Amino acid sequence: MSSFLRSDLAQLMAYTPQPGHGGDADQADQPTIIDHLDTNESPFDLPDDLKQKLAWHYQHELKTNRYPDGSHGKLKEAIALYVNEAAGLAAQPITPEWISVGNGSDELIRSILIATCLNGHGSILVAKPTFSMYAILAQTLGVPVVTVDRHPDTFAMDCGAAQAAIDHSKMNTPTHTSAPPIRVVFVVHPNSPTANALTEAELQWLRSVPDDILVVIDEAYYEFSQTSVVNELAQHPNWLITRTFSKAFRLAAHRVGYSIAHPTISATLEKIRLPYNLPSFSQAAALTALQHRQLLLASIDGILEERDRLSQSLKNIPALRIFPSQANFVFACLRLQHQQPNSIQPNSIQPNSVQLDSQSYLTDLVNSLRQQGTLIRHTGGGLRITVGTADENQRTLQRAIAYLS
Ligand SMILES: *Cc1c(COP(=O)(O)O)cnc(C)c1O
Numbered sequence: 300m301s302s303f304l305r306s307d308l309a310q311l312m313a314y315t316p317q318p319g320h321g322g323d324a325d326q327a328d329q330p331t332i333i334d335h336l337d338t339n340e341s342p343f344d345l346p347d348d349l350k351q352k353l354a355w356h357y358q359h360e361l362k363t364n365r366y367p368d369g370s371h372g373k374l375k376e377a378i379a380l381y382v383n384e385a386a387g388l389a390a391q392p393i394t395p396e397w398i399s400v401g402n403g404s405d406e407l408i409r410s411i412l413i414a415t416c417l418n419g420h421g422s423i424l425v426a427k428p429t430f431s432m433y434a435i436l437a438q439t440l441g442v443p444v445v446t447v448d449r450h451p452d453t454f455a456m457d458c459g460a461a462q463a464a465i466d467h468s469k470m471n472t473p474t475h476t477s478a479p480p481i482r483v484v485f486v487v488h489p490n491s492p493t494a495n496a497l498t499e500a501e502l503q504w505l506r507s508v509p510d511d512i513l514v515v516i517d518e519a520y521y522e523f524s525q526t527s528v529v530n531e532l533a534q535h536p537n538w539l540i541t542r543t544f545s546k547a548f549r550l551a552a553h554r555v556g557y558s559i560a561h562p563t564i565s566a567t568l569e570k571i572r573l574p575y576n577l578p579s580f581s582q583a584a585a586l587t588a589l590q591h592r593q594l595l596l597a598s599i600d601g602i603l604e605e606r607d608r609l610s611q612s613l614k615n616i617p618a619l620r621i622f623p624s625q626a627n628f629v630f631a632c633l634r635l636q637h638q639q640p641n642s643i644q645p646n647s648i649q650p651n652s653v654q655l656d657s658q659s660y661l662t663d664l665v666n667s668l669r670q671q672g673t674l675i676r677h678t679g680g681g682l683r684i685t686v687g688t689a690d691e692n693q694r695t696l697q698r699a700i701a702y703l704s
Contacts, residue, residue, distance in 0.1 A: 311438055330672030334694060336685040337674040339491065339520075339628050341549040343598050343688075349587055356583050367579040371400040374582050377589045378557050385521075386529045393529070396562040399569055402576045404519065404541045404556030409436045410571045411483065411539065411558075415513055416442040421482025424464055426456035428492055428679025430517065433485040443478040454493040454622070456486070458504035465512065484508060487517040489524050492676065492683035494624035496526050510537040513564075520626035522547030522596055523603065529559060536561045546627065548588045548595055553581040602627050606686040612696050613684075618703045632681040633657045668698050 345353075375395035382393045401407035415421050422443040425433050434444045445468065447460040461484070468481045486505065489496040497505070497516075505514050516528050518540050532538055539560035544550040555577065558568065588595055610629050614621045620632045635653060658680065665677045673695050676683040684695060
């Protein structure tokens, strides 16, 4: 191994959003229709007339020889307007100084880690299962990750354990053997992959987190859940919200995310990011999406209706346990007593191996669906299924029923 590379990176693997999608499969066996229900995007492309508008902008206004607007001035103004409007904040308290824009919210997560934890300054806390990117990006920066559990029925985080972890981490006087204190708590509202929004008890706990710890509330699914903590932001100078254009705004291809936080935090994130982190065309796409937000967001009601229809139908499969969703995806677990009879040898298996067995059963299920053209995720001990178009959901359902009964 090249000795100039950090040895702690050797055991990390490059991120593959769709594990097992390698180019190994025989092309001839590939299904002709692929339903991409594994990354929680909107099933709808931008409408044609908006694409044409953007194409016109590219042809007549955008200068490819010029660097992008490195201040994101126009975009931040439009985002601030949208944030206030969507939250019904008539006083317009969120100004562009509260906004920072990233190349996807992934970039913002990395900037947050650099700003808070680098050089042994801090560790992060997450409640598993949750969005994997916090821990992955932390590891690439050598930032320790502390994890706590969630309730097996509600997926609410164990706030007592979280508080204990924070207290414990503070008692460590940092040495090269002990982890530095927890500096950031990451939560998702609603969580991925489990689709539950923060409860009042979780919010109460987050309000009590001392102000030497940053609380990051990831609202990637805000437009679907319509729940936000933005109204409380002014009271909590240690809170930061991240959001994205990758989901309800249908712009995953353009990689635009933003954060909302007290101007002091935002100004620091601005120092850390690369100077031209967001290409001109992506900025134009996000601006266009915001200008036409009513049109784009009008698709949400239909997606939520489809979600409820899909959830209801999946509930009719006895082998599956379906959890309530506040987002555009559904989380399902296997009911243990309903595993395939021949995948278990009675009397010879301990609970642990039953767990393992049910996980390998889910892996097989996901592989079978993939071979038929339905891509879903096996993650967090269950299945995360993005809500697609009515046709896509119908195929998901048929294939799941065929496999499980
Ligand atoms: C999809 C998703 C994002 C979006 O990330 P981008 O980098 O903006 O595409 C952020 N957080 C969570 C929890 C997500 O599921």
